[in-house]
Amino acid sequence: MIKKALLASLLIVSISVSAKEVVNPPYNLSNEDKLYGLSLFWKEASYNFAYFDQVPDLDFDSAYREYIPKVLATETTYEYYRELMKFNALLHDGHTNIYLPKGLSSNYVDWPALSLTEANQQAVVTKVKRELQAEIPLGSTIISVEGVKLETHLKANVMPYIASSTEHILWNDGVRNLLGGAPDSKVNFTIKTPLGELKDLTLTRNSRHQKIDKVSLKLPKSNGELFEFKWLDHKIAYIALNGFHDKKILQDFNDVYDEIKQSRGLIIDLRFNGGGNSSIAAEILSHFTNKGLEGSIWKNRKHIAAFKAWGNYSGKYKIYAQDNAWESGAMESLKAKENSHIVPTYVLIGRNTASAAEDFLIYADKLKHFTTLGENTYGSTGQPIFFDLPGGGSFRICTKRDTYPDGREFVGYGITPQVIIDRMPEHLRSEKDIVLYSAIKKLKEKI
Known part of the structure; x- marks a missing residue:
């Protein structure tokens, strides 16, 4: 694995x-x-x-x-x-x-005392210094920076520095970094309040080294632990798998599995799972399938110096001369547990569902009792190789590309849920977990 x-x-x-x-x-x-x-x-x-x-x-x-x-x-x-x-x-x-x-x-970057969250390619104020709350209401959107429209400013000054496989993550990270700049410098921007009022504002970028009292919108988030289990109405079990990087999640899961087996419906929340060890993901999923499952297939570039030289003269080795030779393989197949639990299941996914969490979804792709719901996933995985740089920094290069077993690509796009719920500014302002609420509603209808 x-x-x-x-x-x-x-x-x-x-x-x-x-x-x-x-x-x-x-x-x-x-x-x-x-x-x-x-x-x-x-x-x-x-x-x-x-x-x-x-x-x-x-x-x-x-x-x-x-x-x-x-x-x-x-x-x-x-x-x-x-x-x-x-x-x-x-x-x-x-x-x-x-x-x-x-x-x-x-020493070079700071932000004003507010935080932004991207929704529908808009920059929504989701956290702000308490003293600024009346002037910058939570849920306001930034429509321009330094007199330049949001999208134009992002594409000219922020996005060119962001490494992203997908457009939605490019926007996500771009909005988060929108107002960054030199410490103690001023930034001018225009907001549109939830009531539609336009305001021109100037703030100082001086929040990084201060303890600032902020107010914030209540947004969906993990409980801060690897694992969460709770009962919902109608004997629906909710489990959040928030990371596959620590085997402790397996013990946490096994401790409550007998309880989970009493459920008539199941919600698995992967929205805050950035990845980890794909074998941990497979081990948990094996409890919810009654058949073997295929994981992703992979390939990486193959270099043989002599073949590359011969490829200039021989068609047999031409792919080496063109740097288009590949070594391929597949992840280990997943075997179902004998006491697996098969009930209608909704899997919540989103922009922060990444790497080994996306492997979980690829394994589960053929499960008919599983329905994915939410946003496209992060859309990036692979095996990076690391190198040091002068001055103490480093870089990594993705060496391996993963696809579905049938060759479908998801890196560069993200895994698209069967039920799409795009994040909208009004969802953030409502302070409700729209994705979880939708899954509960649909699951109740099924059971």
């Missing part, structure tokens, strides 16, 4: 990590280091990246040449890493990332 290390914080939130702890990276790198770091990323991506076919208009070699003067012109290590992030983002992959040296961003 292939294992996938949980990188939820890397998948869902842009953070600064590094294979080496460098508390005080150099203010500016040497030109030799700058060029080496760019070249190392270009070399390893050229050799290992699994998804060049999903960026057919990208001439990666030409882009590399274009970025040589760009990185050499940077005046700080932070600017240098930002250029690397922009170069990396050209690959449009959520498992291929540049990570800043530890602590570097705190």
